[in-house]
Amino acid sequence: MRQEKDPFISIVLPVYNESAGIGETIKELANYVRARPERYELIFVNDGSTDDSADQIRAAVAENPTIRLVDFSRNFGHQLAITAGIRYASGDAVVVMDADLQDPPRVIPEMLARWREGYDVVYGKRRKRSGETWFKKLTAETFYRVLKAVTSIDIPVDTGDFRLMDRRVVNVLKQMNEQDPYVRGMVSWVGYKQVAVEYDRQERTAGKTHYPLRKMLHLAMNGITSFSTVPLTIANWLSGFFLLVAVVTTFVSLLLGRLSLLTWVISATFFVGAGVTFTIGLLGNYIGRMFAESRHRPLYIVADTYGFKTQAAQQTHYRYHALQN
Structure with missing residues (x-):
């Protein structure tokens, strides 16, 4: 043809x-x-x-x-x-x-x-x-x-x-x-x-x-989660990063003799909380796609x-x- x-x-x-x-x-x-x-x-x-x-x-x-x-x-x-x-x-x-x-x-x-x-x-x-x-x-x-x-x-x-x-x-x-x-x-x-x-x-x-920003972001997330599992590994990267930050912060504070427990706890909590929330969001996106596929709707x-x-x-x-x- x-x-x-x-x-x-x-x-x-x-x-x-x-x-x-x-x-x-x-x-x-x-x-x-x-x-x-x-x-x-x-x-x-x-x-x-x-x-x-x-x-x-x-x-x-x-x-x-x-x-x-x-x-x-x-x-x-x-x-x-x-x-x-x-x-x-x-x-x-x-x-x-x-x-x-x-x-x-x-x-x-x-x-x-x-x-x-x-x-x-x-x-x-x-x-x-x-x-x-x-x-x-x-x-x-x-x-x-x-x-x-x-x-x-x-x-x-x-x-x-x-x-x-x-x-x-x-x-x-x-x-x-x-x-x-x-x-x-x-x-x-x-x-x-x-x-x-x-x-x-x-x-x-x-x-x-x-295609406003909201729809552009939705399309972008669909593209990434449809054809890549890389975001699922971000949890590992973040956990390693947070561990490194914690170790370095503790070492420097001890070295300078300025370790403040309250300051360190607050900072660590915010860092870890942000990382966990972001990771859960990514996992939720993948799980949401699995849920949508499992319903078998038209x-x-x-x-x-x-x-x-x-x-x-x-x-x-x-x-x-x-x-x-």
Whole structure:
């Protein structure tokens, strides 16, 4: 299928409260699809939006047979929205991108070119991130490098979820039923031939980011605890450090003849308390993941779907008609 002129490509877009910009996203992607030789489906996954994002997409489904909508019953999270979109995708290759046009569609042809060369995963690597604060850029760069240092798999730095995946990679991901997935890490874990395509990330066309610091920290913790057991060894490091501090403090105080029992006890208590609390928190995160997996609940609940009964012939007719106009 890679060498055919018109392979079938699925584009998956998680959506959460994108009312201000979703119309422009639909328009730009529709124009992109019309101009391309490949066959496409655009799968929007509404992650429990409280605005009219889903209404706008449903209206687009009625007018454009290449558009589909997976409508969640509530907000389940960005990574599960991506997971659902991947599972509903039927393309020979699947592209995942954000619905705010920060991931520009013009990069997709370059991804397709590398896919045709034989690569199974082509991920977007950001050269620069327009429209983002210095704090977000700094925390993102720090996180990617910490994650790379502590995990046993090679998760590329400065990459998000914008990527193209071959069908055989998608089929493996569909077998992974993680309750709290970290998709970009899972794709790296799968392996196969992977390559980067560099691009400049654009500013949002409208609206505001739905990844505040709280969600960024949650995603970071998911990434680390999903693919590394290094944090579990921190307890050993801390215990050794506290022992060293206690020995040095006692030795220096005795040497100087200024040992104050009360001062030493208070300082030691605070040090040990902080270390124990931090360690318990890390252990709790791992135990929480085990608990979530043990419940065997559905990863998400789909309230309804739209556009998935459209026939390929209708798609071809729509693309031909659009090009003629």
